[in-house]
Amino acid sequence: MAEADDYFERLVDVDKLQAFLEEELGPTDSYSVERHEGGNSNETLTVEWGDREFIIRRPPPGETADTAHDVLREYEVMSALQGTDVPLPETIVGCDDHDIIGSDFYVMERVPGDVPRAGVPERFQTPEGRQKVGEELVDTLAKINQVDVEAVGLEDFGYPEGYTERQVDRWHEQLEWAFEVTREEREVPALDRVGEWLSENTPEEYPHTLVHGDYKHDNVMFAPGTPPRLNAVLDWEMSTLGDPFFDLGWMLSYWRDAKDPEPVLPELVTRFMEHEDFPTRQELVARWEERTGLDYDNDRFYRTLAVYKLAGLGEMFFRRHLEGNADNPMYPKMRERVPALADRAERIIEGEEPL
Template sequence: MTGEEYDDATTEDERDDSATGTGHATDDDSATDDGHATDAERDYFERLVDRPALRDYLADRLGDADEFAVSHHAEGHSNETLFVTWGDRELVVRRPPPGETADTAHDVLREYRVMDALQDTAVPLPGTVLACEDHSVVGSDFYVMERVEGDVLRHAEPDRFGTPAARQRVGEELVDTLAAVHAVDYEAVGLGEFGRPEGYTRRQVERWTKQLEWAFERTADERTVPKLREVGDWLAEECPTDHERTLVHGDYKLDNVLFAPGAPPELAAVFDWEMATLGDPLADLGWMLSYWRDPGDPDPATPELTATFMAAEGYPTRRELVERYERATGIEYENDRFYRALAVYKLAALGEMFYRRYLEGNSDDPMYPKMEHRVPDLARRAERIIDGDEPL
């Protein structure tokens, strides 16, 4: 798929510990990693993977293995993650969720393409293994990558990072790696046709508005969110007319990276590239900042998705992260209200898409029904950013 055909990445976010060191499978044919799945969980697992077909596929391409085990890693809320033991190798399979999705959502082969292209760059990544378009294997496109051991800082920091110096380094590693993503020579790595960087930011506003409208087709029967439409109108009016052109990750934040075992903190892998394209690097920075917590911030609109531990002593503030990014890249972070409001608008659109999937019975994720109330909360947060009530 070319960048022109795809336009910009508009896939659903997010939130997967795609190759963490947790959740190893222990049983050759188990549907879950603990053997205590409910009937609904087992049914959903069976929709995700045909284990004999996957075994045959891997054997044909990687050679036979004495041990084969599969488990569902249920921490993510968008593309699905399966942990696979194949002999002495620990692998990860990424596939879309079952059921109807919006437009180009969940393009895992696009995710694979960018990860494969970046293997020899300064961006830390899991090793890529295989990509498959044959839906007879698991019922969808999917890809296979190596599993990376370490910690994803989703809800809390590991004890070894519980000092001011380590906390500061976590923030520095996070922003330095984002700078490395934006420094990639995308032409040289074969991604010159990966997207259309000119006009990216305006198309983001238009595309996420379109995604919202797709979700509203169903969710408006339950409740409406008029404030979100007002935010979308403001973004359309205030959208920057020009911007830098780089590779963008599209979902870059603290819980989409993994830190290696040991200390001091070392960022070992960046995950969840499904929204990567060529575009405006400040959209990436605004997204990362929208998840970062400073002391004194209001309670998060989406507590299920927003950690608060980085308000502890030692973590850099949002402004300090911006200053480090500007020094590393030479790119000035202008229009902060726009970029952070756009980030919250995108998250609200994703939440509304999740809510539609829940209403249509296409997900067993317990977070999805909460979007009935979380999305209106996000709309109010975007409004606060626009009004200057949540400053950088």
């Protein structure tokens, strides 16, 4: 309990935060702050402010600001998308004054609903409800990829030219960093082959659109009630201007069909969508193509890239475990899980795990 209290105090100075919020929102008769335990990147705090509830997003304590923890970038894109067809919480204020809670942070309204991590809520467990969940997921991705970036002021939000090539290079570099340590335990030659294939098969041309960067079923929220209605897209920290097919391939890499082999990362895989009432990957792609007017012609490349990225993350976890820099019980399992992911990537390349 003492360690938890100490960590919470590193996340927020409740008195300074109260003074800041009073300036922005006016005084309140009741105020409390709690840490949300979920998530693996930025920290999330829940604030009760009278009869209102807010969410605060900030980087982990001690981290320097980089792309993975740039919460004000997240605030920028979410604020720009207010009033568009993309469902989002209302943003309230961003702050770069580290004297308040020790880091950049932003405040947004708390949205009620359910994130389908372990499965969809009981109220959606009908054939129509399951179908609608998949449709809402892919339709919302299409809305993101169709945003008029100039109209919302995001035309300089990233560098779409070369986005996909940079993704391949970045995850090759991340793997090489991890291999500096993990190769002493075991090698993963399949990942070298996958990396070479990706470099040789990177599409030369692709549309330039807004991309979420981490769009999948457990980064969205569904509103209370029925029928299923997606009311918030969460975790925008990797968003930029780039290749919309990357977003689609990433989402598809998490969406399982009944025909799929056993998952190679059971700790991180949800299997509810294997039920016959949910749309298949092929049906999701067809619907996304219909909504966007784009043709998803390089599925093997984009799903392979998604699995390559997952393998890169896993190998980085494994290095941290070997160096004694993490106590997450999942990290040592990457000794076997990463080679299994590499094998999966090769199966996608060979057409053995088709769309």
